[in-house]
Amino acid sequence: MDLELAGRVILVTGGSEGLGAALVRTLAAEGARVAFCARRAEALDQLADEIMKAGAAEADVLPVAADVTSPADLERFTELAVGRWGRIDGLVNNAGRSAAEMFDTQTDEMWSEDLELKVYGAIRLIRLALPHLRAAGGGSIVNTLAVAAKAPGAGSTPTSVSRAAGLALTKALSKELGRDGIRVNAVLIGLLESRQWERRATELGVSTSDLYADLGQNSGIPLGRVGEARDFADLAAFLLSPRAAYLTGAGINLDGGLSPVH
Ligand SMILES: NC(=O)c1ccc[n+]([C@@H]2O[C@H](COP(=O)([O-])OP(=O)(O)OC[C@H]3O[C@@H](n4cnc5c(N)ncnc54)[C@H](OP(=O)(O)O)[C@@H]3O)[C@@H](O)[C@H]2O)c1
Known part of the structure; x- marks a missing residue:
């Protein structure tokens, strides 16, 4: 199946390692133009070099050192992508890390850090990308979340709360942005x-x-x-593609059946 991603401009946060890196590789191989960010420049540059050396079909990638908890960094990330390619067709809010402990041990600082990284990071980047997605005539937003968004267990906060917020954001925006041709979906990870x-x-x-x-x-x-990182890459690439044109507001579990809630 041709995903029809060739030439499309996609932004991926947390794109230097793990699931994000697998997605960047897949999108580049599909001929998309991919801007990807993470905090450490070295890992970003390594991946960009690897992709260019692999000679993926018309690979065009832009690694940007940016911290998604910094509004100024997100602005620069967006501006660099638009400056280079003049448009945005898709966006993946993927940067994150594990933060799950028993509630009693947590401080306000830990809660704020998690919300800044996983919730505000996504809110701010979506806000920055929206005018460009609208100008492109529509597009696709994918939020990487965790199965704890739907099925929070003991010792799962603050991440389960941040992920539930991400799921609500996904669904609310899918209702608001459908008329602009902008689809919003989430991938809820189990263990990959x-x-x-x-x-x-x-x-x-x-x-x-x-x-x-x-x-x-x-x-x-x-x-x-x-599961494998490429399981995520395959699903996210599909959600970003025009082949998923009638799919929005979905929170899809990618968990080998782990979650009791679908
Ligand atoms: N793998 C799983 O089993 C699993 C389960 C549930 C949820 N998830 C979610 O899936 C997403 C990807 O996770 P992963 O497993 O691929 O993690 P990973 O292997 O640790 O990769 C995380 C990526 O995010 C970047 N990153 C972290 N903090 C960032 C920040 N503040 N600003 C910009 N980039 C940042 C990292 O690079 P730098 O460190 O250089 O910034 C790295 O590129 C995360 O949101 C994670 O919470 C994963």
């Missing part, structure tokens, strides 16, 4: 292989493959394994 799990394995002193095997077998995932 990514850089954050590699870091976790190092902290625990185990190999990454042992950690994935353990999580896959002992987390109650009906498919019995952790």
Whole structure:
């Protein structure tokens, strides 16, 4: 299936590693023009080099060092993409990190940090991108969330609260922006292989493959394994593409059946 992404301009936050990087690779291979940001320039440049060397069909990527918790950085990220390509067709709010603990141990600072990263980061970038999506005649916004948005467990805050806010934002905006041809969907992740799990394995002193095997077998995932980053990339690329033209306001679980709530 041709995703018809060639030439489209897509912005991806948290695009240097993990799920975001897998998506950037996929979009570049589909011929999209991809601006992607993260805080550390080195990982961004490495990925851009890798994509250019791989010679993906007409690969055109723009790595930008930007922190999504900084409104000025988000403005620069948007301006650089529009300055280079003159339009925006899609946007993926993907930057984030795990933040789940028992409620009693948390401070206001921890709550503010999580809301700034996962909720305000998305709100601000969507606000910046909207005039450009409208000018392009429509487009697609994808928010990376977690299954805790629908099924928050004990010890899941603050992230479950931030993710529930992201789901409400997705659904509310899908109602507001449909008339402009702008679709808004969310991907709710269960457990997918990514850089954050590699870091976790190092902290625990185990190999990454042992950690994935353990999580896959002992987390109650009906498919019995952790998913791959490219599972996310495939779904997000589809949601960004015109092939998903009649799909908006959806919060799609990508979790091997893990979540009890669909
Ligand atoms: N993988 C899973 O099992 C899983 C489960 C539930 C939800 N998620 C969500 O999926 C998204 C991607 O996670 P992942 O597993 O791919 O994580 P990852 O491997 O740690 O990658 C995170 C990416 O986000 C960037 N990033 C982090 N904070 C940022 C900030 N303030 N501004 C800009 N970029 C930032 C990181 O680069 P820098 O550090 O250089 O900024 C990196 O490129 C996150 O929102 C995460 O919460 C993942």
